[in-house]
Amino acid sequence: MYRVLIVSAFVVFYMATFCSGDTSVKIINGDNANIEDNPWMVSVEFRENENSNFEHECGGSIIDKSWVLTAAHCNVFKPDRPANDIRVAAGSSFKSQMKVKIPVKKYYMHEKFEPYNTGELDYDLMLLQLKKPLKFGPTINKIDLDTDIGKNYTGDICTITGWGDTDATTVQNFPDRLQVVSMPAVTNEYCGIAWNITKTYWNNILCLQDKDKDSCKADSGGPAVCSKKLVGILSFGNNEPCASSLPSVHTRISAFLDWIKEKMNTKNKKNKKNKKGKGKKSKKGKGKKNKKNNRN
Template sequence: MRKSPYYIVERTVTVEHVQLVGRAGDVSTKIFNGDNANIEDCPWQVSVQVKDEGKFIHDCGGSIIDNRWILTAAHCFRKTLPLSDFRVGAGNSNLDELEFRSVKKFYPHENYNQQLEISDIMLIELRRPFRFGSTINKISMDTNVDQDYTGESCKVSGWGNINGTGGITDTKLLKSTELTVISNESCSKQWEDPNLKTDNTKLCAQDLGRDVCNGDSGGALACGNADDSALKVVGIVSYGVAVCNGTMPDVYVRVSAFQDWIKKTKKDNYAYR
């Protein structure tokens, strides 16, 4: 049985004398200790599904940024599988009641490298557009790379693992919670990764007892700010440790750092029809 993506890094970090060890490729993520979500509160949320043993299963989250375009994580891409083995669902909190679209093409970032943990961003082009309404709609993207979200409470949602102990407990109902953005400096210290301190393509969020987990990969970290209360996708769920309980911060791709790439990819490949 294939597991759904949430990239768990192959690294040992010490947190209050407890060592948390993740395994590269042990993928899958869900909201731990979240509440049942109303899809009208996050109508951009999609389920990227893959065929496993003849049956489609939830694999990753993602965000609708246009009626034919989905924003997600590059590590959700499985290049060995045909396009017919994928579909994208939206429009309901229940996985069994989604409206589906087939995939036309995947566009993982050309610089994506899982080992180096860089450029974990991907666009998915759909064969047919979604029709927007109260349960299916796009989310705006953050475009200000200089915006400091440290201390902001931001929304995450997904169908990922709800077991925070490292096991897998699936749910068919969408979950959501709020996590606090922390500084890259604090994130760098906890991850014992000096590169995180100055990496403006990533940001981190953490709240003890709440977390994203396996299966939430690719979903949005949606934030507002003092100038605009409307939620925008600021981050993309990228990687964390195996134990999803908020003890360690999760790392997100910073969407504003990739705006030029997103615009160019859509412009070069989108047929207006």
């Protein structure tokens, strides 16, 4: 069994959050953050249908002009959700002042992510392909991915950002301004035992913990940045209260590089092929039209 605490601490985070309709994990005892210092940070917004409003549910990280990385469980309730019911908001420290809002063209949840019957959050990552590329600048830019699967981050100070709940208790307080907090990485062994995570999955996680500091509701999918690289995306942690005796767990990016690259490369090549094909067809059609005109 993946989680020995699934009927106690984990279920408080996982079930209470999801049953209330909140698919995300705010930052507890953090500080106000500037988007210029975290230009890869975006708000991932969902809507129930085309007649409802988009609302912030999770964080995400820009890893390319047309690609954002977030957590698969953000879409756990509607895995067949139309892509146009998801969008990315970027370019401001304040949710209410986001001027860049781009719909999602397609999304790709990891094929092995199956929490629906098991309650487990293995392979908790999702790629969002945007309908149009972002324009990079001081407030919007990508972050490099961690590629060193063998690196041990234990003891390193990592930074997390988000617009999630800032109150560690059952009282919810969602800020308009982006929050940031730094926490040290703990050993995967300690984290794995604390959450009863299968040992074979320990290399696929990054865990952070510090007294009275934590991520919380609506921070899910947000970046864990260590040594200026995207090392993890927030998957789960304890909830109600947040900042408990358990570490927050982040999906380790370097463990899924092949999956990320395969999805991005396949889709990018397909897009280029389609554009090339359209160009040929257009040119060929134009030639036929000109010939017909010449005959007349």
